[in-house]
Amino acid sequence: MYQKLRSFFKQTFDIRDGEIFISLLMQMYIFLIITVLLIVKPTINALFLSKLGADHLPYGYLIVALVAIISSYFYNGIIRNFSIKTVAVFTLIGFSISFTALSALMFFSILNNWVLYFFYINVALFAVLATSQFWILANLVYNAREAKRLFGFIGAGAIAGGVFGGYLTSILASLIGNRFLILIAAILILCCIPILHKVWGMRVSKLNTYVRKQRKETLKNSGESSFKIIVKSRHLSNLALIVGISVIIAKLVDFQFSDFAHKAILDSDELASFFGFWFSSFNVIALLIQLFLTNRILGVLGVTSTLLVLPLGIAFGCLVFLTFPELWVLIIIKGMDGSFKQSINKAATELSILPIPFLLKNQAKSFIDVVVDSIATGIAGFLLIFIIRKLDLSTSYITVIILLFLFVWILLIYKLRETYFNSFRSNLQKSVSFTPDAMKDFKKETTLDSSIRILTSGNDDEILVLMDRLDHFKMKPLKQYILQLLDHSSIKIKAAAVRQLYRYDKGTASDKVQSMLHIPDDTFVLVAMEYLVLHTNLKDTDIFNTYLDHETDYIANAALLCLAKESHTNQKIGVKYNLITRIESIIASLQESKSDFRKQEIGEVLITIAYSGKPKFYSVIWQYLEHPDSYVVMSAIKAAGITKDEQFVEVLVDFLEFKQYRKTVIKALKNYGEEITRTIFKYDREENISDKVRKYIPKVIEVFKTQTSVKMLFRLLTSKDVLIRLQASKSLSTLKRGNSSLVFNQRKINNRIFKESEFYKKTISSIATLQLKLDSSKLQDEMLIDTSTSLSMAREQLIEILNSQLDQCLECIFRLLSLKYDKTDMEFVYYGIKSDSREAQMNAIEFLDNLLQIKLKSTLLPLIEYHILETDNEFIKRSEFLHISEKRCLTLLMKNRGKKIKLATIKVMRYTGDSDYAKLLIPYKKHKNIEVQDAVKQALFSLIKSKIAV
Structure with a gap:
């Protein structure tokens, strides 16, 4: 039997193992609270209206607001210094005693105007405090995802309590009298206390001891008032305003409903029965909505969109009332307010405060539920007294005021949507002990002061990163600082500084660079030589005449490589200086005495061969692709890419497997142009590429950063291999981030x-x-x-x-x-x-x-x-x-x-x-x-x- 019951709860309400018993307890707790409320509220409302009339309701609203604001000062201090469990127990006992006293006063017929006002306020405070404390407890017991699944089921207990309490009042009010009903309510309240103790023991007391202590200490040491906490948080401010507006509208609707009902039904017991019947009926509707629609609507619309259901429903009813100003229309409006508010809207409202940290939630929610609710009640009373009564307007005009407030309500919900979302974003960022790659990137230095600071006093890595960032900018004020780096102790920074000289006037610091050619570093000399050839007023012939046959090998090799690059677009200069003969000579020397050549020399020779564009020399590149030294292999890969010869494509793709060569291979393949992506794509479809290689194919396609790249990567997303799809999605993400001009089909x-x-x-x-x-x-x-x-x-x-x-x-x-x-x-x-x-x-x-x-x-x-x-x-x-x-x-x-x-x-x-x-x-x-x-x-x-x- 138990297994069947457990299976029923799982399938029907999505309640999982370990949640059934605690959820039933929470449901019973709120069931009893709302049952009591639906006994005492119709009874005291009926007595109040019968003896004082609807004209006194606005004054009741104002007094409720005033008392709540004063008492909230003491209540917030209590909340900060005692656990919610202790506060709730004393609250339940206090209201039980007060309702017992009301029953006795009714028995002895001691019900003057002041007594009625006192208990009208007392019931209003009970409605706010008892339910607020329950939902604070619920937010402590459940996390966000559990709450979204279970608040609908738990909230059904509140609605069931409304149904039971309302019909109980409707049936028993005329049979045993209101005084005995109130006594029953006083006894039922006390039944909540053992349930509260059980729930606390099952869930809250099992929270991490340090966390509970930290929460308590934080609440004690918090010097901020609840009002300041709400004002500082846009999310809480929007939520407080929404609750306030909804309460004002609810009170205005309630006044209209009560006024029309009082004029139609004069006897207090009959009026209590009328209220009890309709309140229960509204709760039956709410129960059906809660059980079968609330979770589905929350799942489809989300929390903030679900909040729109209630105001839109009331707005529809108000428009109907303007056409047919009769009691049956008010019953519909009150029904929407009663049924939607206790089901869909209640669940969405409680969920909307979940992103707020518990340390603030406890204090802020109490303030919203007590003070904001009460102030809104007072505002409703003020409107009724000073606008409707003083201007002697028909109660039908209240509908127009309601419609104005509904507009504001809907506007605030749209504002809450953004703050609710941002609150979860903030919580997520705080709870994830990870900084995404986007957050790790070196911040691009875009201001002049910060750039100067790095160039003058930064470490080597900072300077090199900044120099790389400056490649796309021409910042003239930085010229003197770039020139100073030519004297830096780091060869890498010297070379980076020479590369930056291209950004300035032709011939800048040419004498300085020429004097640095004797620095014994192949890479630097090549960078300097290229600068002299490409960006100075020195004649190419003078440079080649001076350095091609230089006695220092790294200078002669650099000059030969520059000659090969120049001849790539100007064959005459290659012929003039016998480029082919020089290459043949150096290859012959290389073949004869490999050990006499430094790896840097070999690398420059391979690049020179590639720029010569002569396929007869390409066998040398093939030979060094299998060299044991990684530097030489890397140079051979660069050379293969420069040739753009199809014979190297397959071997270059194979080199993607090795991490130390991967970036160089991708650059080499990029030299072939976008058509190379189609060739590689064909290899992939034939499934003859190694698994270790295939996952890097998207990186090759990504490097072109064109719309064709996007198209090819989308094609890779159809691969049967999930690893290929993953890498393709990574490449698309990178392209999306760095290229705003590219189009990604949604x-x-x-x-x-x-x-x-x-x-x-x-x-x-x-x-x-x-x-x-x-x-x-x-x-x-x-x-x-x-x-x-x-x-x-x-x-x-x-x-x-x-x-x-x-x-x-x-x-x-x-x-x-x-x-x-x-x-x-x-x-x-x-x-x-x-x-x-x-x-x-x-x-x-x-x-x-x-x-x-x-x-x-x-x-x-x-x-x-x-x-x-x-x-x-x-x-x-x-x-x-x-x-x-x-x-x-x-x-x-x-x-x-x-x-x-x-x-x-x-x-x-x-x-x-x-x-x-x-x-x-x-x-x-x-x-x-x-x-x-x-x-x-x-x-x-x-x-x-x-x-x-x-």
């Missing part, structure tokens, strides 16, 4: 996100299927122990790869989301989800919940929750993660996945011994990838052998 992005989400779901299903088979294999016969062990290991390997692909797929999804939303936000969300902190995970999901479009949200959030709750086996039993047979699972993996999964899947098929798999594997004998072909042949041999043995 429809394609959405489609790819949905495809990745489908891939994620199918991977989960495959893991579940394989895990089930793996678990059952432990029960196999001992006679098959060897086969069983091999099969289990094969399944474990496949599951491990699939789990790895889940992580890659999730990251790919967030990279794609960064093409639609702010990249830094998405990085924070991703690392929040990956964090070990539960708070960070919940903030990340809630942030997404409020950011994503409805369709994306409904698709992604279940997957992300799976990733966080992947240890919960119950989660993957949900309908969205359908289980399939192992045969179907393996067939789909072979058909829709890349080489790595194919090889692991073939191994599982092989060790099953099921000959039916042979039919599935035969078509893959002609697969493009050789490794897959070999694995298929081995599997077919084993399967056929097993079949013969049988």
Whole structure:
């Protein structure tokens, strides 16, 4: 029976293990509070209206406001110095005593005007304080994601209490009298205390001791008043104004409803019964909404959009009332206020304060629920007294005032949307112990003062980074500081300074640079020589005549390389200085005595050969691509790229596997132009590129930074290999961030996100299927122990790869989301989800919940929750993660996945011994990838052998 009940709660209300009992207790707590309220409120309202009339209601509103403001001063001090548990217990006992006193006064008929005013205020304060304390407790018991799932269910208890209390009042008021009803209410209040103790013991007392102590101390030491806390927070300010406006409208609606009802029903008991019946009916509607609509509406619209439902509903009713000013229309308006407010709006309002840290939430919420509510009640009383009564206007004019306030209410909700979202962003950033790459980047120095500071007193790394940043700017005021760096002790900084001279007038510091040619550093001399050739008034012939045959090898080699570069566009100068002969001579020397050449010399020779454009020399480049020294290999790679010869493409692509050469290879491939991306794309489709190489293909395409690059990367997003898709999404994200002129098709992005989400779901299903088979294999016969062990290991390997692909797929999804939303936000969300902190995970999901479009949200959030709750086996039993047979699972993996999964899947098929798999594997004998072909042949041999043995 218990299992069936637990299953019912899970399926119907999405209540998970460990949440059912605590949620039922919380539901019972608020049920009792609202039951009591629906007993005492109709009773005291009926007595108040019968003896004093509706004209006194506005004065009651004003007095309630005044008393609440005064008492809030003491109440806030109590909240700061005592736990919410202690405060709630004393509050419940106090109101129980006061209601018992009211029952006694009614029994002895001691109900003068002052007594009625006192208990009218007393009931109003009970409605605010008791419910406020409950929701503070609820915000402490549940985190943001739990609250979004469970507040609807818990709130149903409040509505059920309204139904029960209202109908109880309606039935018993005429049978036993109001005085006995009030006594019953006083007893019911006390039943909340043991529930409160149980809830506190189950959840709150188990919070980390340090956290609880810190919270308490922070509250005690907080010198700020609740008012200052709210004013300093835009989010709390908007929320307070929304609550205030809603209370004003509620009071105006309540006054109209009470006034029309009082004129129609004169007897107090009948009026109490009328109020009880309709209040209960409103709560029945609210209960139905709460049980079947609230969670769905919150899930679809989000918290802030859900807040619009109540004001829009009241606005519709007011427009109808202006046409038909009758009681039945007011019943509809009051019904909307009563049913929506206690269901959809209540859940959304309580959720809207969740982003606020608990340390502030406790104090601020009490102020909003007590003081703001009471001030708003006073404002409503003021409007009724000084506008409606003093101007002797019909109560129908109240509707016009309500419509004006509704406009302000809706406007404030739109403002709250932004602050609510920003609050979760702030919480997420604080809870994630990670700084996204975007935050790590060296801040670009854009001001003159900061640039001068770095150039004059910065360390070597800072200077080099700044010099690199200045490549795209011509900053004349920095000229003297750049020239000073020519005397810097670092050769690298000297070279960077010479490169900066191109930004200034031709010939700047040419004498200085020429005098530095004797610095014994190949790289610097080459940079200096190139500057003299390209950006000075010195004649090229004078330079080449002076330095080509220089006795110092690094100067002669630099001059020869500059000659080769010049001849690349001006063949006459190459002929004039016998470039080909010089190259042949140096190659011959190189072949004869390799050991006599420094690696820097060899590197310059290779680059010189490349710029010569003579294919007959390219064999030398091939030769040094296999050299043991990485510097020489890197030079050969640069040379291969400079040639742009097709013969080097495949070997260059192979070099992508090695980290030390990767950047150089990408630059080399970039020399070939954009067409090289199509060639590489073709290699990838043939699946003959190594896995270690394939994942860097998107980086090659990315480097061109053109619209064609974007197009090609989108094509890579259709790859069967999730790793390729991940790398392509990273490259697209990089291009998006650095190139505002590029266009990224949002429809394609959405489609790819949905495809990745489908891939994620199918991977989960495959893991579940394989895990089930793996678990059952432990029960196999001992006679098959060897086969069983091999099969289990094969399944474990496949599951491990699939789990790895889940992580890659999730990251790919967030990279794609960064093409639609702010990249830094998405990085924070991703690392929040990956964090070990539960708070960070919940903030990340809630942030997404409020950011994503409805369709994306409904698709992604279940997957992300799976990733966080992947240890919960119950989660993957949900309908969205359908289980399939192992045969179907393996067939789909072979058909829709890349080489790595194919090889692991073939191994599982092989060790099953099921000959039916042979039919599935035969078509893959002609697969493009050789490794897959070999694995298929081995599997077919084993399967056929097993079949013969049988």
